Amino acid sequence: MINSLPEKKLLGLEVLRFISAMAILVFHYHQFAYVGLTLVNYQADQQPFYTLFKWFYLHGELGVQFFWCISGFIFFWKYQNAIHQKIIGGGQFFVLRLSRLYPLHFATLLLIAALQIIYFRDYGNYFVVHNNDLKHFILQLFLASNWGGQGFSFNAPIWSISVEVLIYLFFFLVLRYVGKAVWVTLLVLLIAGLIKFNNLTESFIVDCIIYFYLGGLTAQIFKIFENTKYQKFILVFSLLVVISPLVVLNEDSFRQMKTIFLLIFAPALIYIAAVEIKVSQKIGNLIEALGNMTYSSYLIHLPLQLLVVLMLGALNIAMPFYSSYFFIFYMALVLCLSRIIYLKYEKPMQDFIRLRASNLKKVK
Numbered sequence: 001m002i003n004s005l006p007e008k009k010l011l012g013l014e015v016l017r018f019i020s021a022m023a024i025l026v027f028h029y030h031q032f033a034y035v036g037l038t039l040v041n042y043q044a045d046q047q048p049f050y051t052l053f054k055w056f057y058l059h060g061e062l063g064v065q066f067f068w069c070i071s072g073f074i075f076f077w078k079y080q081n082a083i084h085q086k087i088i089g090g091g092q093f094f095v096l097r098l099s100r101l102y103p104l105h106f107a108t109l110l111l112i113a114a115l116q117i118i119y120f121r122d123y124g125n126y127f128v129v130h131n132n133d134l135k136h137f138i139l140q141l142f143l144a145s146n147w148g149g150q151g152f153s154f155n156a157p158i159w160s161i162s163v164e165v166l167i168y169l170f171f172f173l174v175l176r177y178v179g180k181a182v183w184v185t186l187l188v189l190l191i192a193g194l195i196k197f198n199n200l201t202e203s204f205i206v207d208c209i210i211y212f213y214l215g216g217l218t219a220q221i222f223k224i225f226e227n228t229k230y231q232k233f234i235l236v237f238s239l240l241v242v243i244s245p246l247v248v249l250n251e252d253s254f255r256q257m258k259t260i261f262l263l264i265f266a267p268a269l270i271y272i273a274a275v276e277i278k279v280s281q282k283i284g285n286l287i288e289a290l291g292n293m294t295y296s297s298y299l300i301h302l303p304l305q306l307l308v309v310l311m312l313g314a315l316n317i318a319m320p321f322y323s324s325y326f327f328i329f330y331m332a333l334v335l336c337l338s339r340i341i342y343l344k345y346e347k348p349m350q351d352f353i354r355l356r357a358s359n360l361k362k363v364k
Contacts, residue, residue, distance in 0.1 A: 010077070011284060012273030013070055014291030020063035020070070021294040024157070024301075025334060026053050027060025031305055032321045032330075036125030048327035062262055064160045065211045069266040071164065072215025073274065075171060077223070080216075083175040090172060095357045097168055102143070103349035104299050104341065105158055109140050112155045112303045118310060127306050129156045146204060157298055163208045170209065171216075182224075185217045211266070218267040222274050235275065241268035289339065296338035296346060304334060
């Protein structure tokens with residue numbers, strides 16, 4: 001079987017992944033207020049537990065950039081040396097990635113396509129996302145839905161994965177043919193930053209490169225200073241970086257400079273989270289389970305919302321959008337289904353594809 005490389009348990013990053021996923025779920029909760037492509041009778045500050053989750057409701061979309069940054073750290077941590085030293089080849093690398101990503105993407109694509117057809121039949125329009133045609137379906141099949149600014153379609157959250165798979169290719173080629181030195185990472189960040197700063201493109205690809213390589217740079221710095229006398233100083237500095245904006249920034253100033261905030265805050269927080277934490281086996285397993293649920297929760301929440309809307313509509317029950325009980329039920333349902341899907345579908349399919357790939361390699 002094609003297996004991923006042995007790795008240090010980055011439990012702190014698993015916690016960050018889970019929090020980022022929850023931020024996105026809360027941010028997208030307002031989609032229950034859609035009728036077709038329009039928000040109806042929507043009052044943002046009346047959403048359940050608004051005071052508690054206000055920042056998630058307002059800025060939860062930043063969870064995507066956090067995911068990219070965390071991915072960059074993990075990929076540099078896990079694959080940098082192996083790819084550069086040709087221990088892992090291109091075929092194995094992409095089997096590892098696609099076996100993790102594609103099975104659930106394919107299943108949720110088929111599910112939401114069917115559900116959107118039903119919704120269109122009943123309401124004369126699509127739910128939340130309107131680019132649900134054959135062209136966009138084909139793009140979705142190849143994980144290419146947002147390579148060229150085609151807009152959101154079908155299971156819209158997959159857009160960030162669509163962009164990220166291109167960065168995987170870029171990451172592999174740079175490591176294999178340019179190098180793994182810190183200056184290479186800095187050069188990539190400089191070029192991408194100049195493109196972004198000068199507004200040469202509005203593509204999400206550049207954004208993904210910036211956050212992915214920012215996470216990668218964080219991993220490189222962490223490796224350099226790990227187990228040295230400077231590690232504590234860097235951790236204290238990172239902690240100050242994380243705390244300072246939270247103390248200084250108010251909501252208005254945050255809106256004006258949230259990109260700058262994230263570019264500084266995310267790597268500092270990730271650096272702190274990468275420190276090995278000692279927990280019991282039971283807690284460690286729980287944290288890993290939460291981390292494993294993030295991809296499922298990310299891809300199933302829009303199909304689940306659409307399914308709930310259709311079921312309530314069929315029963316002629318008004319959407320209890322502002323109900324705290326409904327919010328709790330929905331979040332619990334997403335998490336429970338995410339766990340079941342990971343154990344019963346994602347992981348088995350991932351193992352099956354990797355095993356098949358290994359067997360085919362042996363035959364050749």
